Structure formats: C-alpha cells, structure tokens
Amino acid sequence: MSAPVLTRPASVEAATRRRVRGASRRRRVVLVLVLLVAAAFAVTLMAGRTYYPPGDVLRVILGEQVPGASFTVGRLRLPRAVLALIAGFSFGLAGVTFQTMLRNPLASPDIIGISSGASAAAAIAIVTLSLGEVQVSVLAIAAGLGVALLVYSLAFRGGVVGTRLILIGIGISAMLDSITSYVLSQAAEWDLQEAMRWLTGSLNGAAWDQVVPALAAAAVLTPLLLGQARNLTALQLGDDTASALGVRVERTRITVIVAAVGLIAFATAAAGPIAFVAFLSGPIAARIVGAGGSLLVPAGLVGSLLVLVADFTGQFAFGERYPVGVVTGVLGAPYLVHLIIRTNRAGGSL
Amino acid sequence: MTTHHRLTAEGLTLGYGDRTVVDSLDLAVPPGRITVIVGANACGKSTLLRSMSRLLAPRKGRVVLDGKEVHRLPAKELARTLGLLPQSPVAPEGITVSDLVGRGRHPHQSVFSRWNEKDDAAVAAALEATHTEPLAERAVDELSGGQRQRVWIAMALAQQTDLLLLDEPTTFLDASHQIEVLDLLTDLNRSRGTTIVMVLHDLNLAARYADHLIALAGGGLHASGTPAEVLTEETVRAVFDLDSRIIEDPVSGRPLMLPIGRHHILEPARRNTAATGGPQERSSAEPYQSDVSATPGSARK
Numbered sequence: 001m002s003a004p005v006l007t008r009p010a011s012v013e014a015a016t017r018r019r020v021r022g023a024s025r026r027r028r029v030v031l032v033l034v035l036l037v038a039a040a041f042a043v044t045l046m047a048g049r050t051y052y053p054p055g056d057v058l059r060v061i062l063g064e065q066v067p068g069a070s071f072t073v074g075r076l077r078l079p080r081a082v083l084a085l086i087a088g089f090s091f092g093l094a095g096v097t098f099q100t101m102l103r104n105p106l107a108s109p110d111i112i113g114i115s116s117g118a119s120a121a122a123a124i125a126i127v128t129l130s131l132g133e134v135q136v137s138v139l140a141i142a143a144g145l146g147v148a149l150l151v152y153s154l155a156f157r158g159g160v161v162g163t164r165l166i167l168i169g170i171g172i173s174a175m176l177d178s179i180t181s182y183v184l185s186q187a188a189e190w191d192l193q194e195a196m197r198w199l200t201g202s203l204n205g206a207a208w209d210q211v212v213p214a215l216a217a218a219a220v221l222t223p224l225l226l227g228q229a230r231n232l233t234a235l236q237l238g239d240d241t242a243s244a245l246g247v248r249v250e251r252t253r254i255t256v257i258v259a260a261v262g263l264i265a266f267a268t269a270a271a272g273p274i275a276f277v278a279f280l281s282g283p284i285a286a287r288i289v290g291a292g293g294s295l296l297v298p299a300g301l302v303g304s305l306l307v308l309v310a311d312f313t314g315q316f317a318f319g320e321r322y323p324v325g326v327v328t329g330v331l332g333a334p335y336l337v338h339l340i341i342r343t344n345r346a347g348g349s350l
Numbered sequence: 351m352t353t354h355h356r357l358t359a360e361g362l363t364l365g366y367g368d369r370t371v372v373d374s375l376d377l378a379v380p381p382g383r384i385t386v387i388v389g390a391n392a393c394g395k396s397t398l399l400r401s402m403s404r405l406l407a408p409r410k411g412r413v414v415l416d417g418k419e420v421h422r423l424p425a426k427e428l429a430r431t432l433g434l435l436p437q438s439p440v441a442p443e444g445i446t447v448s449d450l451v452g453r454g455r456h457p458h459q460s461v462f463s464r465w466n467e468k469d470d471a472a473v474a475a476a477l478e479a480t481h482t483e484p485l486a487e488r489a490v491d492e493l494s495g496g497q498r499q500r501v502w503i504a505m506a507l508a509q510q511t512d513l514l515l516l517d518e519p520t521t522f523l524d525a526s527h528q529i530e531v532l533d534l535l536t537d538l539n540r541s542r543g544t545t546i547v548m549v550l551h552d553l554n555l556a557a558r559y560a561d562h563l564i565a566l567a568g569g570g571l572h573a574s575g576t577p578a579e580v581l582t583e584e585t586v587r588a589v590f591d592l593d594s595r596i597i598e599d600p601v602s603g604r605p606l607m608l609p610i611g612r613h614h615i616l617e618p619a620r621r622n623t624a625a626t627g628g629p630q631e632r633s634s635a636e637p638y639q640s641d642v643s644a645t646p647g648s649a650r651k
C-alpha cells in the first residue's frame with residue numbers, strides 16, 4: 001500500500017470533520033424517524049372511535065385483560081398497526097433497494113410489476129383457490145420472482161437499460177392488474193373490502209395470522225439486505241465502477257433481488273400492494289438524509305411512517321373510511337407524474 | 351514508493367456475444383510507468399482494459415497479476431491492488447465530492463470494520479493530489495466537466511491501488527482540462543510510482559504522455575514500445591488507415607502526428623520543401639520535417 005505522501009494532518013482533520021458531520025446527521029435523521037414511527041404507532045393504538053389512554057394500551061400489550069380495550073386494541077388495532085409497520089418497512093426497504101440497484105426512482109417494484117404479480121397471485125390463491133396463509137405467501141413470492149425474472153429477461157438485450165426495463169415493467173404491471181380485477185369480479189362472494197385489498201392495498205381486517213408470515217420474512221430478509229448495503233451504494237456508481245471497487249456485481253444483484261422480492265411478496269400477501277409506498281419511500285428518505293450513504297434503513301422507516309399515517313388518515317380523517325392504498329395512491333400519483341415529466345425534460349429517451 | 355506489480359496478458363481472446371474483439375493478444379505492462387493504449391474506434395481498447403481489471407472474462411488466455419490470474423483473485427483483494435476508472439461512471443444525484451471520493455475506500459472496508467483514520471487520510475490525500483479539496487462539500491452534479499473528472503480520479507486514488515487503469519480519462523474535456531488531467535496522472539506516477547495504463551483517443555497526447563505506447567489493430571497488438579518507436583507513419587496508416595507525417599514535437603521532443611486528409615494540403619510544395627528547404631514555405635511544421643533525414647534520434651524510424 002502506498003504511503004500517503006501528500007498528506008497534511010490539517011486536510012485529514014477536515015476529512016474526518018466532514019465524515020463525522022455527515023454520520024451524525026444521518027444518525028439524527030434516523031433517530032427522528034424512529035421517534036416519529038413510534039409516535040404514529042402509539043397514536044394508532046390509542047386513538048380511533050374510542051380513545052384508550054396509554055396505560056390501558058400498555059396493559060393490553062403486556063397481556064392483561066382490560067375491558068373493552070382488550071378487544072379493540074388487542075384484537076383490532078394492534079395487529080393492524082403491526083401490519084402497517086411491517087408492510088410499510090418492507091415496501092420502503094424493497095423499493096429503495098430496486099431504485100438504488102437500477103439507479104432509477106421509477107424502477108420501484110410497485111411500478112415495474114413485481115407488486116402486481118404478487119398481488120395477482122395472492123388474489124387468485126385466496127379468492128379463487130381458497131388457500132391458507134402459507135400457500136398464499138409461497139405463491140405470492142413465486143409470482144413476484146417470476147415477474148422480476150420475466151421483466152428482467154424481456155428487458156435484457158446485451159445488458160439492461162433502465163428505461164426499457166421500466167416500460168416493460170409498467171406494461172406487465174397493467175396486464176397483471178387486469179388479471180387481478182378479473183379474478184375479483186369472478187369471485188363468488190364479491191366483497192369490496194377484499195377487492196380493495198388486492199387492487200390498492202388495505203389493512204382492513206388485519207389479523208395475527210396475516211401478520212406473522214410478513215413479520216418473519218422481514219426479520220430474516222432485512223438483515224440480509226442490510227448486509228448488502230455497502231455493495232448497493234457502490235452499485236450506484238455504475239456496474240463497472242462497482243466491480244472495480246471489488247463488488248461481485250452479479251452476486252450482489254441476485255441476492256438483493258431475491259431478498260427485496262421476498263419482502264414485497266410477503267407484505268403484499270398480507271396487506272395487498274399498498275400503492276406507491278415502495279415508490280415514494282426511497283426518494284423521500286433521500287431528500288431528508290442526503291445522498292451520502294445507504295438509504296435502506298431510512299427508506300424502511302419512511303415506509304412504515306407513510307403506511308401508519310395514511311391508514312390512520314384513511315380511517316378517521318374523512319366521513320367515510322378509505323383503505324390505506326387509496327390515501328397513498330393519492331399521495332404517490334402526483335410524484336409519479338412529476339418524475340415522468342422531469343425525465344422527459346432531461347431528454348431521457350424512453 | 352509503491353511495490354511494483356507485474357500485469358500481463360497471455361494469449362488473451364475477448365469478445366461479446368459471437369463477436370471476437372481481441373484475438374490472442376500478448377502484452378506486458380511495464381511496472382511503474384505510464385502505458386497508453388491507442389487504436390481505431392472499436393478495436394478493443396476498452397474491452398482490453400475491462401478484461402485486465404476482471405470486468406470481462408476472457409474467452410481464451412488469461413490476465414496475470416504477479417503470477418496470479420486476475421479472474422481467480424478475490425474481488426476485494428484485486429481491488430486493493432488494481433483500480434479502474436471506467437469511461438462513464440455514474441454519480442448518484444446530489445452526492446458530495448467528499449462522499450464520492452470516500453466510496454473509493456470500499457475494498458478496504460467490510461461490513462464489520464468501522465471507518466478509520468487510514469480511510470480519512472486516504473480521502474484527504476486523494477482530494478489534495480487532485481486539487482479538489484476546495485470542492486469537497488460541493489455536490490458532484492454541479493461541477494464542470496474538468497472538475498468532475500478530477501473528482502472521479504480522486505475516488506480512484508482513494509482506493510490506493512498501485513496500478514490504475516483509466517478508460518479515456520480526457521473525453522469530453524476541453525484542451526486545458528485534458529492537459530490538467532494528464533499532468534495530474536503524470537504527477538501521481540512520478541511521486542508515488544503508480545503504474546498507469548490508459549486508453550487515449552488523441553494520438554499526440556498519447557505520444558506526449560506515454561512512457562510505453564501500445565497500438566492495437568485488428569484485434570491484436572500492432573506495435574508497442576516507446577512513443578518514438580511506435581508512432582510512425584507506417585503505424586498510423588496500418589492502425590487508423592490514415593496518411594500522415596510524423597515530426598518532432600517542438601515542445602516535448604516526442605513524435606507529433608500531422609494527419610494528411612484530402613483537403614488543406616500544400617500539395618506541390620510539400621515534397622519540394624523537404625528537399626530544398628525553400629524560404630517561401632512558412633508552415634510551422636517545416637523546420638522539423640527537414641530534420642527528419644538528418645536526426646537519427648527523431649521520431650521517424
């Protein structure tokens with residue numbers, strides 16, 4: 001290794017200062033996000049048609065019997081809030097992973113058809129085949145991976161160009177959504193709540209047997225993705241640069257795709273394809289954290305926050321109750337339009 | 351000073367799909383020197399560079415670094431010895447210069463190791479060597495082309511490799527920035543002994559800055575050696591299918607290639623003046639061209 005011949009301590013000092021400043025800013029932002037998520041989680045448990053004080057909520061969580069609260073908080077609100085937390089985190093994490101890997105904010109799994117694939121499979125499994133939770137998750141994963149593979153191979157022409165992949169993904173996504181609509185319209189017991197769940201995502205009727213598989217998947221796949229965080233930030237510089245920095249590009253890509261699709265599929269099987277959460281979380285996280293380091297954890301937290309707040313808003317802010325996906329859809333659509341306009345203005349030839 | 355590494359290609363055959371780009375090529379990179387690869391468009395210059403840095407697996411033959419095949423070396427181990435700056439690296443939107451340069455430390459870190467003093471020292475040294483320290487807190491996307499290129503070189507420097515491969519580091523730069531980048535690389539080579547291999551488009555800049563010049567043609571090595579040995583009218587004709595005259599560069603004493611196209615040629619006078627040295631000719635090339643037959647050490651062979 002070459003000795004740093006040209007170094008003056010003052011410049012090293014400055015480098016350390018810049019790095020420490022950046023790192024502590026990141027830590028602060030993550031801490032604030034964690035606090036916000038915790039606050040939103042707590043509010044979701046306490047507030048609603050009936051208010052329960054923090055003491056009651058805590059006692060329910062600790063397993064004590066509290067009249068009224070045990071049912072409302074323990075059976076209704078808690079699984080719903082936990083599912084919002086996990087699904088949001090999974091979508092945010094998986095979304096930013098794809099966006100980072102393909103270096104394009106439009107390349108999020110809910111835009112390029114992976115969520116639609118998982119959703120269509122889950123809808124078929126539940127509505128048509130009446131399968132149990134485990135089979136539903138397995139089918140959703142298989143479909144998510146299948147769509148990822150299909151989009152990737154259709155877009156592959158001696159290398160993958162982001163815009164081609166995105167266009168193909170959008171097409172496939174539309175196709176899969178129409179399959180979902182068809183399946184739902186053919187279902188014997190036509191249920192609007194169920195339909196909304198598979199079309200835009202909903203947390204209505206969330207129960208523990210839906211939450212557990214998503215929680216397990218997040219517990220296993222999150223560390224796996226975080227282990228690839230450094231490789232992902234290197235991939236942002238282009239495949240060749242990443243490779244020159246010692247990253248095994250193909251191996252990283254496969255690990256990351258499988259893990260992210262797994263997160264998306266499990267979360268979708270439980271909550272439906274909650275619109276635009278995967279798509280929005282990364283860019284929002286990038287805005288508040290800056291482009292310096294990995295966005296994985298901040299994007300996951302932003303995802304959780306988005307889903308918790310959107311679900312609460314959808315339930316109580318208006319006269320009627322709206323599923324969470326409708327609220328996030330209303331938030332996400334303008335940003336999608338903005339991105340597409342900006343891409344066109346930059347001369348991005350699609 | 352760095353330890354000198356030996357990088358060679360042995361019977362290297364490279365290609366994409368069913369197209370063979372480089373065919374059984376042998377070459378040795380002289381350690382501690384600046385090697386420049388030149389050749390016509392699509393002759394395999396970049397392909398060769400990518401293969402030498404493990405980015406492209408050879409069809410046949412091998413690339414050997416210090417007796418070990420690079421495609422068998424662990425990725426990180428190779429990345430601590432050999433760095434590559436590709437032709438068009440991508441900077442994430444909004445990233446600052448110091449963060450981008452810090453990414454060069456990737457092969458020296460792992461999931462478990464914290465960023466340490468050595469990393470800071472490497473980043474500081476890289477910023478200083480490339481005169482990008484004043485830019486450290488700026489966003490890369492708001493820099494000029496020349497500044498940006500220096501930042502990318504700084505990132506490659508932060509990697510602290512003894513071998514540095516660069517694919518057309520001067521593309522898209524204006525004349526003064528081209529010289530700035532090449533001077534910077536020469537400084538590195540001289541002060542740290544970094545072995546540099548780069549692809550350059552401009553033959554005259556290649557001849558000026560190379561210690562060792564490699565000309566590729568038809569998927570193989572056409573000529574290699576000092577610029578004076580390699581940059582000849584014959585080489586230019588064989589490699590680029592271009593008529594030219596080679597004179598001695600009055601600034602550097604290296605060979606200078608003057609292309610001969612179909613226009614703007616002092617046709618009748620050209621050959622005559624070489625013989626007579628007629629005073630009516632005031633072409634700047636003229637005094638050197640009359641030297642050609644007289645000076646044995648000149649660029650002409």
